[in-house]
Amino acid sequence: MNEIVGALQPDAHHMLKNFEKSFSHLDSRIEKSFSHVELIGRDHLQNQRTRSGRTTIHDVAAAAGVSISTASKALNNTGRMAGETRERVKRIAAEIGFRPNALAKSLLSNRSFTIGLLTNDTYGRFTLPVMAGITEALADHGVSVFLCTIEDDPALGKVHVDAMLDKHVDGIIASGKRIDRRLPVDLSNLPVPVVYAFTEGAPDSVTFCADDFQGATLAVKRLIGLGRRRIAHITGPESFVSVRERSRAYRRLVGDTLPVLYGEWSEAWGHEAIAKLWMTPGPKPDGIFCGNDQIARAVVDGLRERGVRVPEDVSVIGFDNWEIVAAQTRPPLTTVDMNLKALGREAGLTVLALAEGHAVEPGIRTLPCELIVRQSCGRDSKL
Numbered sequence: 001m002n003e004i005v006g007a008l009q010p011d012a013h014h015m016l017k018n019f020e021k022s023f024s025h026l027d028s029r030i031e032k033s034f035s036h037v038e039l040i041g042r043d044h045l046q047n048q049r050t051r052s053g054r055t056t057i058h059d060v061a062a063a064a065g066v067s068i069s070t071a072s073k074a075l076n077n078t079g080r081m082a083g084e085t086r087e088r089v090k091r092i093a094a095e096i097g098f099r100p101n102a103l104a105k106s107l108l109s110n111r112s113f114t115i116g117l118l119t120n121d122t123y124g125r126f127t128l129p130v131m132a133g134i135t136e137a138l139a140d141h142g143v144s145v146f147l148c149t150i151e152d153d154p155a156l157g158k159v160h161v162d163a164m165l166d167k168h169v170d171g172i173i174a175s176g177k178r179i180d181r182r183l184p185v186d187l188s189n190l191p192v193p194v195v196y197a198f199t200e201g202a203p204d205s206v207t208f209c210a211d212d213f214q215g216a217t218l219a220v221k222r223l224i225g226l227g228r229r230r231i232a233h234i235t236g237p238e239s240f241v242s243v244r245e246r247s248r249a250y251r252r253l254v255g256d257t258l259p260v261l262y263g264e265w266s267e268a269w270g271h272e273a274i275a276k277l278w279m280t281p282g283p284k285p286d287g288i289f290c291g292n293d294q295i296a297r298a299v300v301d302g303l304r305e306r307g308v309r310v311p312e313d314v315s316v317i318g319f320d321n322w323e324i325v326a327a328q329t330r331p332p333l334t335t336v337d338m339n340l341k342a343l344g345r346e347a348g349l350t351v352l353a354l355a356e357g358h359a360v361e362p363g364i365r366t367l368p369c370e371l372i373v374r375q376s377c378g379r380d381s382k383l
Contacts, residue, residue, distance in 0.1 A: 055098045064092045115351055116164035117147045118157070119175040119199075120183055125322065126340060127175045130197050133344025134173060141352060143170070150185065157185025165191065170355035173347050174199055179209040180241035193354035197347040198340065204362045206354075208347050210338035212242045215369030216249035219289050219317045219336050222371060224253065226315050226378055228287030232258050234273040234299060235291025236265045243291060246319065250289060258285065265291075270298025278306055286314055287377075293318040293325040293335055300329055300376060311378035321372050331375035343367050 061071040066089060073079030074089035075098075115138060121127040127147075135145050148160035164172060171192050174183050176199030187194045188202045201207035223231050233250045236243050247260050261276065263269035270290070277285060290296035296318030300310050310316055310331060318326060321337035346367065354360055 055096050057098070059096060060089065060093045060098050063096055064089045112168040112170055113142050114144050114146065114167065114169050115348070115355075116160075116167075116169040116172045117145055117175060118150060118160060118164075118172055118183060118185070118187075119147070120150050120152050120157075121175065121177045122149045122151050126177060126198050129340035130173075130175050130344035130347070133341035133346075134197075134348035135344075136341070137345040137348035138352060143352060145348075150183065152184050154184040157183060161185055161187070161190070171195065171351035173197055173351055174201070175347075176200075178240060178242065193351055195347050195351040195354070197343055201364070206350055206360055206362055207364045208343050208350075209364065209366055210340070210343065211366040211368050212245035213249045214366075215319065215336040215338065215371075216246035216289070217253065218369060218371040219319065220250055220253045222317060222334070222373075222377060223287040223289060223315055226287070228315055230258065230283055230285045231287040231289060232261070232277060232285035233289050233291075234261045234263070234270065234295055236263065236269075236295070238262045246291060263295075265294060267294050267298035267301075270295040271302045274299055274302030274306075284308075284314075288314060288316050290316065290318045293320045293322045293329075293333060296333055296335065296376075297325055297329045300331070300333070304330075310376055315377040317371075317377050326372070326374065329376065334374045334377040335372055337370045337372050339367055339370055 057068055057071055057075075060075070061068045064071060066074075066085065070079075070081060070085070071089050071093075074081060074086040075093060077086075115134070117127070117131055117134060119127040127149075131145065131147060138145060148164070150157040150160055161172070169192060172187065172190065172194045173196070174187055174194060175197045176183055179198060180200055182200045182202075194202070194205060196202075196205055196207040198209055199207075220231065231250075231254050233247060233254075235246060238244065238247075243262070250260065261273045263273060273295070288296075288299055290299055296316055300316050303310055303314055303316070308314055316333070318333050318335035321335045326333040326335050346365070350360055
């Protein structure tokens with residue numbers, strides 16, 4: 001038996017060799033096939049990228065004739081290079097429509113490029129123009145803003161703040177309905193910078209608000225310039241800092257000839273105040289400065305109901321430049337604009353500077369108001 005096996009061994013060895021060659025050849029063909037599939041996959045991905053229209057850093061580098069590393073440094077304002085090269089790369093990137101990948105950018109800079117805006121102004125009367133300014137200021141820096149409204153609920157406020165921190169926002173802007181009240185949530189000792197706009201800020205914070213005294217001064221001086229001598233002031237609750245500041249400016253220019261009429265921020269109060277003034281014996285006002293546009297619209301309506309012409313008999317000026325009210329008043333209302341959009345821009349640029357590590361002096365910063373002249377006060381004869 002062993003002799004038979006021994007006799008067969010050379011043939012078995014030969015068969016084994018042939019078998020190995022066959023599989024070696026087959027293995028080579030399989031390898032080539034998969035290599036071909038891999039090349040097809042790469043071409044497919046490249047074609048997909050081309051069809052998507054997404055311009056990459058590779059395209060920028062090629063178009064500018066620089067390395068990918070140089071292109072990246074130029075676009076991220078890092079590294080050393082000639083200023084001309086940096087500007088050329090940026091210009092070419094803009095021309096060919098390059099848009100940095102947000103995730104990659106955030107990973108490189110350890111920033112999310114998002115800012116949280118927290119407010120209890122659910123109606124949006126003050127916050128929306130502030131947000132418009134913030135968005136306008138930060139858009140060119142690739143920073144997005146997302147808004148969270150908390151009404152006056154501390155628990156909801158904490159939920160939103162925690163959510164912002166979970167999203168790794170670069171900073172938070174707090175905004176509200178009045179400058180002398182804080183939001184019902186603690187924003188101190190957060191790991192991100194906080195800036196306040198049109199709400200009371202924490203100690204050692206940066207707070208932006210409109211200059212109520214300056215704005216009221218513009219309004220009253222306008223009435224005086226029109227030749228008005230008996231100027232009344234109808235305004236909101238005396239507990240508001242803004243009301244006291246506007247009244248202080250009024251008193252400084254007009255004196256104590258007429259009492260300041262404090263009431264509510266409503267049209268109902270405007271009608272009631274006009275009734276009180278016209279029921280009081282003696283000369284009637286020839287000019288009225290109102291604490292907000294809602295009161296002013298009611299004042300104009302109340303005067304019309306009594307046969308008093310605006311602006312011929314009485315000039316009326318409001319405050320806020322709430323356009324949906326001011327423009328629909330008949331005649332259209334002259335009013336003070338608090339420039340909330342500009343206030344938002346300043347707040348946005350400030351929180352961005354803080355997020356980038358720049359030193360910013362804390363304190364309250366008041367921005368000037370602007371008088372928007374329409375028909376309710378008439379024309380100055382000197383103009």
